[in-house]
Structure formats: structure tokens, C-alpha cells
Amino acid sequence: MxxxxxxxxxxxxxxSQEGILKSIKFALEHFGYDVPDEETLQLFLGPPLVDAFQEHCGMTFEQAEETYFKFRERYGTIGKFENxxxxxxxxxxxxxxxxxxxxxxxxxxxxxxxxxxxxxxxxxxxxxxxxxxxxxxxxxxxxxxxxxxxxxxxxxxxxxxxxxxxxxxxxxxxxxxxxxxxxxxxxxxxxxxxxxxxxxxxxxxxxxxxxxxxxxxxxxxxxxxxx
Known part of the structure; x- marks a missing residue:
């Protein structure tokens, strides 16, 4: 079989760490959120990012979704190839x-x-x-x-x-x-x-x-x- x-x-x-983390920082900074320390940022690698933004940045679902769409702006053009x-x-x-x-x-x-x-x-x-x-x-x-x-x-x-x-x-x-x-x-x-x-x-x-x-x-x- x-x-x-x-x-x-x-x-x-x-x-793919470089492109993902740079794009996360880009999205957080755009909306004025504090960027977590490097150890916490590692926890964003793996789970759905909307979940990670809520868990590690204290966002509501709506805020996390908005931040995720901003993340995609950079990741979809640049970040995916920083890999x-x-x-x-x-x-x-x-x-x-x-x-x-x-x-x-x-x-x-x-x-x-x-x-x-x-x-x-x-x-x-x-x-x-x-x-x-x-x-x-x-x-x-x-x-x-x-x-x-x-x-x-x-x-x-x-x-x-x-x-x-x-x-x-x-x-x-x-x-x-x-x-x-x-x-x-x-x-x-x-x-x-x-x-x-x-x-x-x-x-x-x-x-x-x-x-x-x-x-x-x-x-x-x-x-x-x-x-």
C-alpha cells in the first residue's frame, strides 16, 4: 500500500523566520502597538497569527484581524521571500x-x-x-x-x-x-x-x-x- x-x-x-517577524513588527508598529521581545516573537511562529496577536499582544479579535491584514501587506510582497x-x-x-x-x-x-x-x-x-x-x-x-x-x-x-x-x-x-x-x-x-x-x-x-x-x-x- x-x-x-x-x-x-x-x-x-x-x-521563514526573517520574513514573518519583520512583517509582524511592521504591522504592530503601523498601529502603534508595542513589539514583544524576541523570545515572545518566537511564539508567533506556528499558530494562526490572529490567535497569536490576541494571546501575546492582548488584542481583541477585531484588532488582531486588522493587524493580520496589515501583516499580509508586507509579507505577501516581500516577506514570503525572506526565506x-x-x-x-x-x-x-x-x-x-x-x-x-x-x-x-x-x-x-x-x-x-x-x-x-x-x-x-x-x-x-x-x-x-x-x-x-x-x-x-x-x-x-x-x-x-x-x-x-x-x-x-x-x-x-x-x-x-x-x-x-x-x-x-x-x-x-x-x-x-x-x-x-x-x-x-x-x-x-x-x-x-x-x-x-x-x-x-x-x-x-x-x-x-x-x-x-x-x-x-x-x-x-x-x-x-x-x-
């Missing part, structure tokens, strides 16, 4: 393609930005499915996004022996929690924006410190299936 592997984008495939692909990601994607995985992106970033970034870095050909957030339709949170991506991939989550066939790779607790809820094998990565402690608390089944370790996990799981 065909296996599925889903990747988060920010902090997993690409290091770089992590080392060895292309090799990992090529390996998954060769081994005939169905490969998907499942990101809380707006889908059109995700597609622009993947096109920019010439990664799009590796992916069978790309699903991101859609603010207008209300598709915002990781579980819903992952659920849609799995449906579009069209593969079973388990084989006839109950072995799981879908992997989710991500750097934040939101990725791990969604994967666990939906029956995927969760792989947390520490080279992105989450910490090992956060990933452990979310019950990641595997924690990888670099991209090569993700490939090792896939090889290990393949060996276990063949036993």
Missing part, C-alpha cells in the same frame, strides 16, 4: 519521491503564500498535494488542514495489519498534536521553531535534530513493516 508523508512548511521545509530552504530538504524529498510516497504540504500559512514559496524554491514538483490555511473559508487550524490534506492524498492511514502508513513532519506542537489525533506517525523536528521539550510534551513519536534523521526514521519504519 502507498504511504503518505506530510510536511509542515515554516520551520520544517524552509526557514531559505533547510539543508538536505531537497535530498529528503527526492528520496520520498523515489520510494513512491504520496508527498504533501500541510501548513497553517495561507495556501497561496505556500504555493508561491514552493514555486520560488522550485520545490513544487515534489508535492502531490499542497494544503494551507484559507482565512475566507475558515480553514485555519492544523488539525483541519491536515485532515483535508490526508483526504486529498487519498491513501489509507493503515494497512491490513493495522500498521500506520502516514507520517506528519513538523516543528511545533500543533503539528504533533494534529498528527496524533488523526492517526499519523508524528515526527517532530528541533531545527525549526519549537523546542525538544515542547515536542515531547505533545507526545511526538520521533524527534529529529536534523533533516537526515527524518530519513533515518523513514528507513526504520520501513524495516519494521517488513519484519
Amino acid at each position: 502507498k504511504k503518505t508523508i506530510l510536511f509542515d512548511l515554516d520551520g520544517t521545509l524552509t526557514d 531559505q530552504v533547510y539543508p538536505n530538504i531537497v535530498d529528503l524529498l527526492a528520496k520520498c519521491k523515489t520510494e513512491q510516497y504520496t508527498i504533501a504540504v500541510a501548513t497553517a500559512k495561507p495556501e497561496h503564500y505556500a504555493k508561491d514559496i514552493l514555486d520560488h524554491f522550485e520545490l513544487t514538483p515534489y508535492f502531490d498535494v499542497i494544503v494551507g490555511a484559507n482565512y475566507e473559508s475558515g480553514l485555519l487550524h492544523k488539525k483541519e488542514i491536515l485532515e483535508k490534506a490526508l483526504k486529498l492524498c487519498g491513501n489509507p492511514l493503515t494497512d491490513e495489519n493495522g500498521r500506520r502508513l502516514a507520517f506528519m513532519v513538523g516543528d511545533r506542537k500543533y503539528d504533533v498534536e494534529a498528527a496524533n489525533e488523526l492517526g499519523c506517525i508524528s515526527i517532530g523536528v528541533t531545527y525549526g521553531y519549537g523546542t525538544e521539550a515542547e515536542l515531547k510534551e505533545a507526545d511526538a513519536e520521533y524527534i529529529c535534530d536534523d533533516v537526515d534523521e527524518i530519513a533515518d526514521v523513514l528507513d526504520l519504519e520501513e524495516m519494521m513493516v517488513r519484519r
Whole structure:
């Protein structure tokens, strides 16, 4: 049976921190809000930004939404390309393609930005499915996004022996929690924006410190299936 592997984008495939944080600061400064310290700003990397503005800046929903739209002004033109692909990601994607995985992106970033970034870095050909957030339709949170991506991939989550066939790779607790809820094998990565402690608390089944370790996990799981 065909296996599925889903990747988060920010902090997993690409290091997008520079563009996101510059665009957050741009939006906050435009409306006269205090810019949080760097440690707090790291918490904006992963969750929906409307949620993060409310949680970390004390905004109402309406204020957070207004700030988010201002963020998009800069991010949509400049910030999305202040970004770089992590080392060895292309090799990992090529390996998954060769081994005939169905490969998907499942990101809380707006889908059109995700597609622009993947096109920019010439990664799009590796992916069978790309699903991101859609603010207008209300598709915002990781579980819903992952659920849609799995449906579009069209593969079973388990084989006839109950072995799981879908992997989710991500750097934040939101990725791990969604994967666990939906029956995927969760792989947390520490080279992105989450910490090992956060990933452990979310019950990641595997924690990888670099991209090569993700490939090792896939090889290990393949060996276990063949036993």
C-alpha cells in the first residue's frame, strides 16, 4: 500500500523566520502597538497569527484581524521571500519521491503564500498535494488542514495489519498534536521553531535534530513493516 508523508512548511521545509517577524513588527508598529521581545516573537511562529496577536499582544479579535491584514501587506510582497530552504530538504524529498510516497504540504500559512514559496524554491514538483490555511473559508487550524490534506492524498492511514502508513513532519506542537489525533506517525523536528521539550510534551513519536534523521526514521519504519 502507498504511504503518505506530510510536511509542515515554516520551520520544517524552509526557514521563514526573517520574513514573518519583520512583517509582524511592521504591522504592530503601523498601529502603534508595542513589539514583544524576541523570545515572545518566537511564539508567533506556528499558530494562526490572529490567535497569536490576541494571546501575546492582548488584542481583541477585531484588532488582531486588522493587524493580520496589515501583516499580509508586507509579507505577501516581500516577506514570503525572506526565506531559505533547510539543508538536505531537497535530498529528503527526492528520496520520498523515489520510494513512491504520496508527498504533501500541510501548513497553517495561507495556501497561496505556500504555493508561491514552493514555486520560488522550485520545490513544487515534489508535492502531490499542497494544503494551507484559507482565512475566507475558515480553514485555519492544523488539525483541519491536515485532515483535508490526508483526504486529498487519498491513501489509507493503515494497512491490513493495522500498521500506520502516514507520517506528519513538523516543528511545533500543533503539528504533533494534529498528527496524533488523526492517526499519523508524528515526527517532530528541533531545527525549526519549537523546542525538544515542547515536542515531547505533545507526545511526538520521533524527534529529529536534523533533516537526515527524518530519513533515518523513514528507513526504520520501513524495516519494521517488513519484519
